Amino acid sequence: MHEAAIAYAIVEQVDERPNAAPNEVVRAVHVRIGALSSVVPDALHFAWELAAQGTSLEGAALVVEHVPLTIACSPCGRTRVVDGAPIPVCPICGTPSAEIVGGRELDIVRLEVWDAHPAG
Amino acid sequence: MRIRLVDVQQSVLKKNVTLAERLRERFGRSGTFVVNLLSSPGAGKTTLLEETLRRLAPELRAAALVGDQATDNDARRLARAGVPVKQITTGAECRLDAEMVTEALRGWRDERELDLLAIENVGNLICPAEYDLGEDLRVVLFSVTEGEDKPLKYPLAFHTAHVALVTKLDLAEAVAFDRDRALENIERVHPGIPVVELSARTGDGVDRWLDFLAGARRAKAGPLAGARP
Numbered sequence: 001m002h003e004a005a006i007a008y009a010i011v012e013q014v015d016e017r018p019n020a021a022p023n024e025v026v027r028a029v030h031v032r033i034g035a036l037s038s039v040v041p042d043a044l045h046f047a048w049e050l051a052a053q054g055t056s057l058e059g060a061a062l063v064v065e066h067v068p069l070t071i072a073c074s075p076c077g078r079t080r081v082v083d084g085a086p087i088p089v090c091p092i093c094g095t096p097s098a099e100i101v102g103g104r105e106l107d108i109v110r111l112e113v114w115d116a117h118p119a120g
Numbered sequence: 121m122r123i124r125l126v127d128v129q130q131s132v133l134k135k136n137v138t139l140a141e142r143l144r145e146r147f148g149r150s151g152t153f154v155v156n157l158l159s160s161p162g163a164g165k166t167t168l169l170e171e172t173l174r175r176l177a178p179e180l181r182a183a184a185l186v187g188d189q190a191t192d193n194d195a196r197r198l199a200r201a202g203v204p205v206k207q208i209t210t211g212a213e214c215r216l217d218a219e220m221v222t223e224a225l226r227g228w229r230d231e232r233e234l235d236l237l238a239i240e241n242v243g244n245l246i247c248p249a250e251y252d253l254g255e256d257l258r259v260v261l262f263s264v265t266e267g268e269d270k271p272l273k274y275p276l277a278f279h280t281a282h283v284a285l286v287t288k289l290d291l292a293e294a295v296a297f298d299r300d301r302a303l304e305n306i307e308r309v310h311p312g313i314p315v316v317e318l319s320a321r322t323g324d325g326v327d328r329w330l331d332f333l334a335g336a337r338r339a340k341a342g343p344l345a346g347a348r349p
Binding site: 112 | 129135247
């Protein structure tokens with residue numbers, strides 16, 4: 001259900017964007033999803049098709065950019081990318097980190113649009 | 121066909137973020153302390169909240185909102201604590217959001233007449249973690265019967281919480297609960313988070329939780345506010 005709510009929220013926000021040019025058709029929506037969001041990409045794509053049905057986004061592609069969990073490790077004095085399970089622990093020195101730099105994203109990044117010419 | 125790229129760069133949850141900020145401002149003005157309780161189904165949110173509200177009701181003007189996908193059993197149980205309770209039936213949604221809280225308050229309670237609003241979220245550790253409800257204190261609960269690795273399975277819920285409660289302490293021995301490992305796992309996903317271990321059934325640790333809650337309320341309100349006029 002998590003993915004469905006997110007898919008509907010994306011459709012709603014893109015569908016109701018204030019600055020759409022007249023005759024603008026959305027071909028693809030690029031989103032950025034962080035590892036901590038627990039979003040399953042397959043489930044999101046499935047939900048996307050349902051959510052887009054009957055809207056201006058029907059047929060548009062959803063392009064998902066996965067963002068790994070990234071923490072600021074203070075003992076190491078640098079940021080570290082955590083592969084695998086998104087647990088905010090430094091993969092090098094093993095210190096748990098309260099500071100998350102990346103991986104919480106649930107963002108609409110950009111749209112690919114084209115302009116349909118009015119008939120005639 | 122010429123493709124153009126349109127930059128958007130906004131959160132999928134933008135609407136919720138805006139509404140939650142609006143709620144936080146309202147609660148700030150009214151001096152209402154708001155608690156959002158997150159856990160898996162069956163971790164003991166309702167039992168703890170019932171006990172918490174029963175103990176606080178004589179001193180505080182408290183109310184509770186309860187999110188549930190279908191039944192109103194929890195709301196009926198909470199009403200026994202002697203405070204106003206409103207059920208939010210979320211249907212297909214696996215969490216509460218700021219819009220649901222805003223709607224639930226409308227025509228039900230004026231926040232200016234509330235010192236404490238407790239919000240029991242839908243039993244789920246994934247979806248509710250993403251949704252700010254304008255709360256002051258996010259509480260994550262997990263019971264000793266759920267296994268010590270719960271924090272590692274749901275890191276966002278534990279990472280975004282202000283306090284973690286280990287519940288059903290009275291059952292710890294029966295289920296061979298590995299306390300050290302559980303605390304270590306909480307620490308791994310959220311270093312430094314305060315942890316209170318308790319049993320709402322025996323009352324063990326409930327005072328420590330109420331002390332923590334009182335401290336958090338004082339920290340928000342300043343030393344003089346919060347007392348009943």
